[in-house]
Amino acid sequence: MVNLKINNTPIQVEEGTTILEAAKRLNFRIPTLCNHPDLTVAGNCRVCVVEVKGARLLAASCATPVSEGMEVNTNSEKVRIARKHILELLLSEHNADCTKCFKNGHCELQELASEYRFGDHIFIDLVKAKDKIRDISSPSISKDASKCIRCQRCVRTCAELQSVCALAVANKGDHQVITTFMNKPLNDVVCTNCGQCINRCPTGALYERNYIEDVWHAIYDPNKFVVVETAPATRVALGEDLGLDPGMRVTGRMVSALRKMGFNKVLDTDFTADLTIMEEGTELLTRLKKALVDKDETVKLPMMTSCSPGWVKFQEHMYPGLLDNLSTCKSPQQMFGALAKTYYADKINIKAENMVVVSIMPCTAKKFECNRSEMRDSGFKDVDYVLTTRELAMMIKQAGIEFEKLEDGNYDSILGQSTGAAVIFGTTGGVMEAALRTAYEIITGNEVPFTNLNIKPVRGMEGVKEASIKIKNTKPDWNFLEGVELNVAVAHGLANAKLLMDAVNSGKANYHFIEVMGCPGGCIGGGGQPIPTSAEIRKRRAEAIYAEDMGKPIRKSHENPEVTEVYNEYLSHPLGHKSHELLHTHYKVRNRY
Amino acid sequence: MTNTEVLIHELVEKHGKTRNALMPVLQGVVAREKFLSEEAMIAVARELDLSAADVYGTASFYTFLDTKPRGKNILRVCKTISCHMQGKDAIIRAIEDHLMVKVGETTHDKKFTLLTANCLGWCHKGPVLLINDEVFPSMTPEKAIEIIEDFSKKTN
Numbered sequence: 001m002v003n004l005k006i007n008n009t010p011i012q013v014e015e016g017t018t019i020l021e022a023a024k025r026l027n028f029r030i031p032t033l034c035n036h037p038d039l040t041v042a043g044n045c046r047v048c049v050v051e052v053k054g055a056r057l058l059a060a061s062c063a064t065p066v067s068e069g070m071e072v073n074t075n076s077e078k079v080r081i082a083r084k085h086i087l088e089l090l091l092s093e094h095n096a097d098c099t100k101c102f103k104n105g106h107c108e109l110q111e112l113a114s115e116y117r118f119g120d121h122i123f124i125d126l127v128k129a130k131d132k133i134r135d136i137s138s139p140s141i142s143k144d145a146s147k148c149i150r151c152q153r154c155v156r157t158c159a160e161l162q163s164v165c166a167l168a169v170a171n172k173g174d175h176q177v178i179t180t181f182m183n184k185p186l187n188d189v190v191c192t193n194c195g196q197c198i199n200r201c202p203t204g205a206l207y208e209r210n211y212i213e214d215v216w217h218a219i220y221d222p223n224k225f226v227v228v229e230t231a232p233a234t235r236v237a238l239g240e241d242l243g244l245d246p247g248m249r250v251t252g253r254m255v256s257a258l259r260k261m262g263f264n265k266v267l268d269t270d271f272t273a274d275l276t277i278m279e280e281g282t283e284l285l286t287r288l289k290k291a292l293v294d295k296d297e298t299v300k301l302p303m304m305t306s307c308s309p310g311w312v313k314f315q316e317h318m319y320p321g322l323l324d325n326l327s328t329c330k331s332p333q334q335m336f337g338a339l340a341k342t343y344y345a346d347k348i349n350i351k352a353e354n355m356v357v358v359s360i361m362p363c364t365a366k367k368f369e370c371n372r373s374e375m376r377d378s379g380f381k382d383v384d385y386v387l388t389t390r391e392l393a394m395m396i397k398q399a400g401i402e403f404e405k406l407e408d409g410n411y412d413s414i415l416g417q418s419t420g421a422a423v424i425f426g427t428t429g430g431v432m433e434a435a436l437r438t439a440y441e442i443i444t445g446n447e448v449p450f451t452n453l454n455i456k457p458v459r460g461m462e463g464v465k466e467a468s469i470k471i472k473n474t475k476p477d478w479n480f481l482e483g484v485e486l487n488v489a490v491a492h493g494l495a496n497a498k499l500l501m502d503a504v505n506s507g508k509a510n511y512h513f514i515e516v517m518g519c520p521g522g523c524i525g526g527g528g529q530p531i532p533t534s535a536e537i538r539k540r541r542a543e544a545i546y547a548e549d550m551g552k553p554i555r556k557s558h559e560n561p562e563v564t565e566v567y568n569e570y571l572s573h574p575l576g577h578k579s580h581e582l583l584h585t586h587y588k589v590r591n592r593y
Numbered sequence: 594m595t596n597t598e599v600l601i602h603e604l605v606e607k608h609g610k611t612r613n614a615l616m617p618v619l620q621g622v623v624a625r626e627k628f629l630s631e632e633a634m635i636a637v638a639r640e641l642d643l644s645a646a647d648v649y650g651t652a653s654f655y656t657f658l659d660t661k662p663r664g665k666n667i668l669r670v671c672k673t674i675s676c677h678m679q680g681k682d683a684i685i686r687a688i689e690d691h692l693m694v695k696v697g698e699t700t701h702d703k704k705f706t707l708l709t710a711n712c713l714g715w716c717h718k719g720p721v722l723l724i725n726d727e728v729f730p731s732m733t734p735e736k737a738i739e740i741i742e743d744f745s746k747k748t749n
Binding site for chain 1: 634638644645646647653
């Protein structure tokens with residue numbers, strides 16, 4: 001233990017603690033910009049400087065460990081003057097058109113500027129000299145270098161959390177920029193569109209391509225029938241952007257808000273999550289049968305989930321040799337769009353060409369996904385617009401809806417009912433758990449052997465999780481699985497996915513089924529979720545997801561009555577002809593370089 | 594495999610597959626090809642299992658690791674204060690007039706690229722001209738042209 005004083009207050013902390021962390025424990029807030037709880041220390045923005053007694057220079061508190069007898073001042077005159085100058089230097093190269101910025105109100109630099117209330121520039125305004133061309137090539141992520149303060153959170157995110165390294169620091173000194181390989185457009189490089197960089201960018205240099213105006217336009221158009229679907233993880237995070245605490249479940253209020261905004265039908269991606277389990281679970285069992293009984297060597301195991309479009313694009317770039325391992329199932333978002341513009345449009349007697357499908361997603365990669373050329377099986381663009389949770393929050397505010405005071409609403413039917421198994425898609429391990437709840441019961445006729453159906457080994461925030469389930473007392477059709485240990489693995493965040501894929505490629509891993517979610521924590525930590533994010537916030541959202549599951553009267557996908565109805569009326573059976581046409585897809589090899 | 598890819602493969606064999614090998618590999622490519630083409634950076638990234646952006650980031654940091662096409666001989670006139678006071682401007686003007694290029698440009702026959710450099714550590718014998726790896730101190734405009742002509746004859 002180390003003893004030190006911060007602002008004359010003594011404190012004892014473990015060796016290796018930084019001054020920043022020690023100060024936080026005493027409730028002294030030191031401003032930071034490049035520092036982020038999910039990332040390694042960079043120490044390059046310097047706004048966290050503090051005065052250490054006896055030291056000649058000010059120290060960056062995020063990068064300086066405490067030492068015995070240290071006396072720190074976080075707000076001396078020297079610190080204040082330095083911090084103001086540092087902020088003014090950052091602002092001298094920051095295109096501060098805050099009122100027109102998409103991150104207006106969600107910008108850490110703006111917050112600090114509002115604390116310090118700077119007057120006129122005391123340094124030369126360098127913004128004029130900056131390249132003001134925005135990169136809007138990607139349907140998911142936009143990049144505006146004129147707002148970049150070069151803190152490099154995005155670069156560290158892309159490398160450390162995602163192992164993608166689409167962004168790098170190029171050039172040096174005043175020419176230093178955050179860019180892609182040879183300054184190519186984001187859409188042309190290995191970017192998976194996960195949006196984790198947006199979640200961590202302290203300014204408006206990285207932000208989602210937004211479709212707010214397009215969606216309002218569709219809503220106002222009397223000739224359009226606008227259907228909205230909401231992803232599982234949005235209902236446990238939306239509140240954060242509307243004044244509520246992380247982990248607050250706002251499902252009912254979100255439904256009411258969407259209805260008040262003017263959507264014609266408020267439906268649920270959770271419904272197609274249940275449908276995904278039917279299709280994907282059947283696909284897994286079919287693959288197992290072909291591999292184990294028919295000894296068909298062309299069948300690829302382990303099968304891997306395909307719900308996360310960031311993960312899918314990652315595979316297309318990085319592991320094209322494993323594309324056949326990906327489930328052919330479309331993501332729940334895209335299954336929804338394909339069904340909405342065929343089955344559902346017919347059922348409610350609306351022409352598919354007049355239908356607009358909007359999806360509310362915790363995700364920026366979903367914007368890319370809905371624009372993929374494969375996603376037009378209804379004969380139209382299956383999903384027209386994807387809005388992030390953040391965009392929805394903005395629209396709710398624009399509409400003048402007092403979110404906190406809303407009554408709970410219910411989803412419309414059909415394509416609106418869902419089970420607890422569907423909502424857990426929103427957190428890491430959820431798809432696996434939902435699939436196991438259904439697959440085990442199909443094989444044995446019994447519920448999975450876990451208390452309250454809660455498959456604990458696949459839950460939690462460990463990077464890679466493994467579980468084995470021994471299959472016992474199979475039904476006659478499935479007796480080839482009697483006594484088989486079903487080995488599964490779950491990864492979240494693409495850096496963890498890479499570890500898992502390398503294990504699969506090396507032949508060391510012997511899994512049957514793998515779930516991967518592109519973002520840390522799964523969709524609850526998605527690139528379209530409210531900012532900020534941290535391990536603590538993700539944990540609270542995940543707890544809310546599991547609470548939502550426990551609160552559902554039905555908690556197994558195959559028991560969703562609306563799913564049964566859709567099979568009876570339209571799809572006939574999982575992996576049937578219609579399913580293949582509408583609900584399944586294929587992938588393409590993309591360049592890694 | 595292209596010639597560049599063969600070269601990079603050989604360099605990686607020599608320097609190893611770790612990230613530490615990145616600098617010597619890039620220097621090896623520049624030694625032969627004078628600059629790092631997009632193709633070369635991609636090949637290096639592939640060989641070392643790095644992202645292409647990462648390789649570009651490193652390459653673009655170093656002045657002597659060019660990412661733009663360069664001539665067979667690279668002329669660098671020191672532009673820092675001592676050489677400036679000893680007449681580097683006259684040297685640059687003479688070379689520009691002789692080769693008919695501006696600083697940053699390459700001659701039509703691709704024999705020469707004219708650049709400036711920050712301090713080369715020859716302040717006591719300025720102005721100084723660096724041609725590829727060879728230093729030519731105490732330059733006058735006439736001497737510089739003479740040396741460049743020698744190089745021109747030696748270069749096909």
